Amino acid sequence: MSRLLIDGGYPLRGEIAVHGAKNAVLPLLAATLLADGESVLHNVPPLSDVGGCLEILTDFGCRVRQEGRTVTVCPDQADKPVISDRLMRRMRSSIVFLGAMMARFGEAHLSYPGGCELGPRPIDLHLSALRQLGAVITEERGQLHACLPDGRFHGETVSLAFPSVGATENILLAAVTADGVTTLLNAAREPEISDLAAYLTACGAHIHTDGGTIRIEGVPRLAAAEHTVIPDRIEAATYLAAIAATGGDGTVTACCPQHIDTVLPLFSEMGCQLSVYADRVRLKAPRRLKRIPYLRTMPYPGFPTDAAAPLLAAATVADGTGVFVENIFECRYKYVGELLRMGARIKTEGRVAVVEGVKSLSGAAVDCTDLRGGAALVVAALAAEGRSAIGELQHLDRGYADPESGLSAIGARIRRVDP
Numbered sequence: 001m002s003r004l005l006i007d008g009g010y011p012l013r014g015e016i017a018v019h020g021a022k023n024a025v026l027p028l029l030a031a032t033l034l035a036d037g038e039s040v041l042h043n044v045p046p047l048s049d050v051g052g053c054l055e056i057l058t059d060f061g062c063r064v065r066q067e068g069r070t071v072t073v074c075p076d077q078a079d080k081p082v083i084s085d086r087l088m089r090r091m092r093s094s095i096v097f098l099g100a101m102m103a104r105f106g107e108a109h110l111s112y113p114g115g116c117e118l119g120p121r122p123i124d125l126h127l128s129a130l131r132q133l134g135a136v137i138t139e140e141r142g143q144l145h146a147c148l149p150d151g152r153f154h155g156e157t158v159s160l161a162f163p164s165v166g167a168t169e170n171i172l173l174a175a176v177t178a179d180g181v182t183t184l185l186n187a188a189r190e191p192e193i194s195d196l197a198a199y200l201t202a203c204g205a206h207i208h209t210d211g212g213t214i215r216i217e218g219v220p221r222l223a224a225a226e227h228t229v230i231p232d233r234i235e236a237a238t239y240l241a242a243i244a245a246t247g248g249d250g251t252v253t254a255c256c257p258q259h260i261d262t263v264l265p266l267f268s269e270m271g272c273q274l275s276v277y278a279d280r281v282r283l284k285a286p287r288r289l290k291r292i293p294y295l296r297t298m299p300y301p302g303f304p305t306d307a308a309a310p311l312l313a314a315a316t317v318a319d320g321t322g323v324f325v326e327n328i329f330e331c332r333y334k335y336v337g338e339l340l341r342m343g344a345r346i347k348t349e350g351r352v353a354v355v356e357g358v359k360s361l362s363g364a365a366v367d368c369t370d371l372r373g374g375a376a377l378v379v380a381a382l383a384a385e386g387r388s389a390i391g392e393l394q395h396l397d398r399g400y401a402d403p404e405s406g407l408s409a410i411g412a413r414i415r416r417v418d419p
């Protein structure tokens with residue numbers, strides 16, 4: 001397995017661009033199943049999760065083409081409403097295809113996504129909402145079999161017990177061609193949801209969003225459209241954390257600063273000077289970061305759970321102690337054990353992590369435990385003294401496209417080596 005070798009202690013200086021958002025492009029690819037003709041998506045990040053989605057669409061019988069960061073999908077000949085067990089295991093987030101598969105094919109057969117590095121990944125909110133919209137879904141021996149007795153979803157008022165991103169996406173994809181009006185209450189409000197709604201609207205859907213309420217008037221058919229994927233706000237936050245943790249002075253470009261407007265104040269609190277422009281953020285770090293006294297993750301527009309790990313890594317070398325509270329996933333601290341191997345001082349108890357900043361970390365051999373935990377290890381290794389070797393990169397490659405290129409261009413001593 002390949003590893004990232006990082007010689008830490010070098011301040012990052014220069015410009016690094018972010019890619020299209022992983023968590024936007026996955027539901028967008030599911031949505032192309034609903035639109036007759038050839039949809040074109042631009043700014044598609046070259047990620048393994050995207051590759052998984054393209055395989056799923058191809059297995060449905062869609063015509064899929066990828067040229068650089070542009071993907072075209074035509075579902076007109078698609079007729080296989082099945083996602084293989086192999087792809088479901090590779091892509092837990094492929095549950096977001098369920099609503100689109102049923103709307104397109106009238107049925108769907110896939111395996112239960114199962115737990116992952118962040119704890120159990122229940123889909124009860126997805127299933128109960130789709131059942132309210134007319135789906136009959138049976139779960140047996142880890143398999144899901146779903147069908148629409150009336151051939152179409154029917155509009156309903158659905159209220160989510162939790163503003164689940166995935167459930168909101170599934171309901172959107174089911175409702176846009178449903179018979180009647182659907183009102184979704186307590187919907188997720190992440191920018192990736194707005195991006196999905198923008199594409200669906202371009203395809204002819206009738207979607208009205210008012211804060212956490214989304215009203216969808218079903219239309220009979222959707223027509224293909226062209227769409228550019230929004231920038232990845234978590235990748236932007238990750239690179240800012242790396243610049244901050246190394247005492248650097250760098251600019252993250254091709255991003256959307258307003259999507260991280262609950263993250264940026266934390267960098268200011270750590271003593272960083274920020275210059276925010278329309279599509280870029282410049283961060284000038286102090287010699288030593290101040291602590292983050294308290295950080296709690298919340299659904300958007302609160303602090304995003306995915307950005308907590310990279311910031312916690314930066315906090316390990318800050319001056320003082322801080323408390324991190326994770327309110328979205330059950331066990332988001334698997335990577336902490338790897339940070340301890342680098343000399344970090346962290347105590348975790350359930351959803352709480354207490355981080356006592358140390359003067360410096362020391363490079364070590366560590367392994368990614370999950371995607372954002374892997375990002376935390378890269379940030380820590382860039383700040384550490386000496387060499388780190390980071391393994392299990394398949395986790396990192398799900399959400400960061402070729403990070404070593406962008407980081408080495410701003411002064412990081414980082415390279416990927418095969419065994």
Ligand code: EPZ
Nearest residue numbers: 023093122123124125126164165166167305306328329371
């Ligand atoms: C999406 O996951 C993102 N993934 C996650 O990013 C992100 O952390 C999360 O939203 C929250 O913002 C993609 O978009 C592919 P949820 P999702 O449904 O949809 C519970 C990353 O690193 N829940 O909002 O799975 C669930 O267990 C990934 O890029 C139920 O209980 O998140 C969790 O505790 C990680 N029942 C909470 O809600 C359900 O039916 C939030 O889950 C669904 C969810």
